[in-house]
Amino acid sequence: MPSKNQEDLQRQNQSSFSTSQLDQVRKKNIVKVAIVNNRAFWVKNNKFWTSRIIDGYIDDVNAEEIDAHSLSKKELLMLLEILDELSS
Numbered sequence: 001m002p003s004k005n006q007e008d009l010q011r012q013n014q015s016s017f018s019t020s021q022l023d024q025v026r027k028k029n030i031v032k033v034a035i036v037n038n039r040a041f042w043v044k045n046n047k048f049w050t051s052r053i054i055d056g057y058i059d060d061v062n063a064e065e066i067d068a069h070s071l072s073k074k075e076l077l078m079l080l081e082i083l084d085e086l087s088s
Contacts, residue, residue, distance in 0.1 A: 033058065034082045041066075041082045048079065 033042045040051050040058040051063040068076060 032086045034086055036078070036082060041079075041086070043083065043086060048083070 031042050031044055033040050035041075035053065038053050040053055040060075042049050048066040048068070049063045050066055051059045053059070066079065068079065071079065
């Protein structure tokens with residue numbers, strides 16, 4: 001029969017295992033969104049997306065992938081700043 005200390009240790013190990021699985025699922029399914037000038041910006045599947053905000057909601061149906069090659073230097077710097085904030 002296991003001692004009380006062994007049972008406590010086993011519960012802690014199970015708890016940390018389930019927490020780490022939960023963290024993995026959350027990281028996989030949660031998308032951080034930045035709102036700038038009534039537009040939403042986010043990264044999904046290693047692509048940068050943007051969409052309008054309509055009545056306080058993100059219009060994700062009409063979201064557009066951002067082509068960084070077509071941006072001006074000022075727009076690109078803004079996009080990189082947004083990306084830094086989303087990554088932190």
